Amino acid sequence: MLDAYGNPWTYRLKWLYLLSVVFALLLPSFYIIYISFNEHGFGARIYEFTFDWYRVVLGDTMLVASLKWTAYLALATMSTAVPMALLAAKFYRRARRKVLFVTLMLSPLFVPADIMGSSLLVYFKHLNAACTALAAALGTDWLASWFELGFVTALIGQVVYTMPYAFIVILITMSRYRTQQTEAARACGATAWQAFWQVEFPQIRVGVFSSCAFVAILSFNEATRTALLKGGFDTFSNVLVSQMLNVGMSEESYAMAGTMSIVAMVAIGSILVYTLARSERLEREARARAEPVMSR
Amino acid sequence: MARGAVNARGAGRGGTTAGPPRPSWRQRVLGENGLQRWVFYLPAAFMILFLAVPAALTLVWSFFERTTFWMEPGFTLFAYENFFYSARAVNYLHSMLHSLAAVVVSFVIGFPIAVFVRRRVPQAAQHRVVLLFILPFMISELVRVFAMRPVLGRYGLINTFLMDLGIISEPISAILFTPLGVIIGDVLSFLPFMVFSGFLAMEAVQRYIFEVCDDLGAPAVRTFRDVIIPLAAPGIFAGSVFIFVNALGTALVPTILGGPGAVNAGLIANQAIVALDFPLAMAISAIMIVTLVTLLYIGHRLFDLTRILEPIS
Numbered sequence: 001m002l003d004a005y006g007n008p009w010t011y012r013l014k015w016l017y018l019l020s021v022v023f024a025l026l027l028p029s030f031y032i033i034y035i036s037f038n039e040h041g042f043g044a045r046i047y048e049f050t051f052d053w054y055r056v057v058l059g060d061t062m063l064v065a066s067l068k069w070t071a072y073l074a075l076a077t078m079s080t081a082v083p084m085a086l087l088a089a090k091f092y093r094r095a096r097r098k099v100l101f102v103t104l105m106l107s108p109l110f111v112p113a114d115i116m117g118s119s120l121l122v123y124f125k126h127l128n129a130a131c132t133a134l135a136a137a138l139g140t141d142w143l144a145s146w147f148e149l150g151f152v153t154a155l156i157g158q159v160v161y162t163m164p165y166a167f168i169v170i171l172i173t174m175s176r177y178r179t180q181q182t183e184a185a186r187a188c189g190a191t192a193w194q195a196f197w198q199v200e201f202p203q204i205r206v207g208v209f210s211s212c213a214f215v216a217i218l219s220f221n222e223a224t225r226t227a228l229l230k231g232g233f234d235t236f237s238n239v240l241v242s243q244m245l246n247v248g249m250s251e252e253s254y255a256m257a258g259t260m261s262i263v264a265m266v267a268i269g270s271i272l273v274y275t276l277a278r279s280e281r282l283e284r285e286a287r288a289r290a291e292p293v294m295s296r
Numbered sequence: 297m298a299r300g301a302v303n304a305r306g307a308g309r310g311g312t313t314a315g316p317p318r319p320s321w322r323q324r325v326l327g328e329n330g331l332q333r334w335v336f337y338l339p340a341a342f343m344i345l346f347l348a349v350p351a352a353l354t355l356v357w358s359f360f361e362r363t364t365f366w367m368e369p370g371f372t373l374f375a376y377e378n379f380f381y382s383a384r385a386v387n388y389l390h391s392m393l394h395s396l397a398a399v400v401v402s403f404v405i406g407f408p409i410a411v412f413v414r415r416r417v418p419q420a421a422q423h424r425v426v427l428l429f430i431l432p433f434m435i436s437e438l439v440r441v442f443a444m445r446p447v448l449g450r451y452g453l454i455n456t457f458l459m460d461l462g463i464i465s466e467p468i469s470a471i472l473f474t475p476l477g478v479i480i481g482d483v484l485s486f487l488p489f490m491v492f493s494g495f496l497a498m499e500a501v502q503r504y505i506f507e508v509c510d511d512l513g514a515p516a517v518r519t520f521r522d523v524i525i526p527l528a529a530p531g532i533f534a535g536s537v538f539i540f541v542n543a544l545g546t547a548l549v550p551t552i553l554g555g556p557g558a559v560n561a562g563l564i565a566n567q568a569i570v571a572l573d574f575p576l577a578m579a580i581s582a583i584m585i586v587t588l589v590t591l592l593y594i595g596h597r598l599f600d601l602t603r604i605l606e607p608i609s
Contacts, residue, residue, distance in 0.1 A: 111347075
């Protein structure tokens with residue numbers, strides 16, 4: 001495996017292996033999409049292509065309501081997690097105790113969904129009790145339901161979960177940015193905000209927008225933490241889980257799972273294509289700029 | 297340095313005798329030494345408030361006494377006794393073994409990919425190749441795990457395919473609703489992380505090191521064992537801990553692919569919450585958190601895990 005420089009076939013075999021692993025990882029999702037378009041569902045000998053199951057999903061008012069809640073939650077998570085991740089990445093670059101900070105920021109990656117969800121559930125119940133008691137003592141309703149299980153608690157759970165991903169993506173983009181440019185801008189009289197918005201942000205914009213998409217998809221897909229923290233409303237993933245566990249895999253469930261897969265694939269595929277096209281364009285431009293210099 | 301530049305400008309404008317002009321209250325509150333400075337602490341404060349504090353309190357709540365619907369302050373080891381002196385502890389140990397198996401399989405499948413990409417793929421294309429693994433990872437874990445049922449099931453894709461080819465005469469039933477199904481589910485769910493962390497660790501390994509090994513005629517196995525593994529150890533360890541802990545704590549996989557009797561720590565915690573036994577749920581969460589912190593601490597002491605982040609720092 002490791003000394004295959006001279007043998008093109010070994011090299012090709014390694015590529016084949018890599019692509020086979022990617023294919024194996026994607027196969028179940030593709031298969032579920034394939035089934036979701038079959039009029040006769042899973043296991044049928046005949047395959048007849050249809051959009052009917054998707055029409056059923058989009059015609060179900062409960063599912064459409066859950067899709068709306070999912071979209072609101074994804075939007076709110078994105079609007080909260082990405083700016084915070086950006087602040088965290090900027091803070092990390094100049095932090096003195098990097099290890100402590102990065103441990104804090106990345107530890108949600110290592111805490112399983114059920115464990116984090118259970119801890120937060122009990123934490124919010126305690127916080128809610130404390131806030132209610134405080135509100136009663138102060139004679140105001142203002143504090144009373146801050147941490148009652150609902151949209152806000154689900155949002156907090158999702159922000160804790162998604163922020164590390166956004167943090168890593170932004171940090172990777174920021175690593176290519178040279179801080180001397182900010183210093184130059186400041187020396188020319190720019191305020192901190194101007195230096196960030198007009199000099200730094202255009203260069204890390206791709207990372208910020210990519211992290212927006214990642215966070216939105218992660219939020220759209222998330223089920224476990226949300227199920228524990230959401231209170232009274234349902235998200236699309238939660239409806240899907242309860243359908244799958246209570247009713248089993250119906251044709252409608254396949255269409256729901258297919259919807260989730262297609263949304264994620266289209267979103268991530270677009271980002272990948274855009275990122276690759278952009279890096280190709282930047283490389284071309286850099287080559288074009290370098291050529292006159294090289295020819296001198 | 298930026299602040300220095302501002303001071304230098306201020307001194308230049310105001311002269312040495314008058315000094316810089318006194319900032320207005322608005323500048324003091326909203327300026328760079330006011331809110332603008334403190335706003336950078338917001339993510340850390342958020343994580344402390346909603347991650348570190350609940351995690352620490354989990355340990356405290358695990359000693360609380362159970363009431364009918366909730367729990368009350370006190371000190372009792374009942375939740376731990378309930379866990380360790382029951383079938384739950386045995387199930388927990390079994391799920392640890394399954395998680396360990398998932399780590400080994402993920403390493404065997406995923407790490408060679410990270411090494412191959414780093415060693416043989418042209419530098420400019422390396423990140424693009426790794427990005428291929430983002431796509432499966434970004435599809436909902438719920439969908440990916442559920443989608444394995446029609447693939448691995450008795451009349452699923454694999455069995456149908458093998459039977460159509462005539463390789464088997466009757467469906468294999470050992471790959472779904474068995475521990476093997478759980479391990480397959482864990483590997484397919486978390487394998488991309490081994491590739492990501494392995495690649496990140498391999499990025500810190502200079503390419504000339506491989507050329508030196510080739511020039512010295514080191515056999516592939518020796519290069520792998522004595523050069524690549526020690527240099528990539530932080531990434532391998534981080535990826536392994538991620539897979540181990542998540543395989544141990546994600547209830548979805550045993551629920552969907554394990555069949556009756558299959559459990560892991562996450563599922564036990566979930567069942568405890570459904571049964572309104574909150575101290576037990578907290579005890580299991582505390583055990584998981586302590587396991588995680590201990591593993592990361594040992595890993596950091598042995599391999600210095602911050603080395604993984606060197607390429608992006």
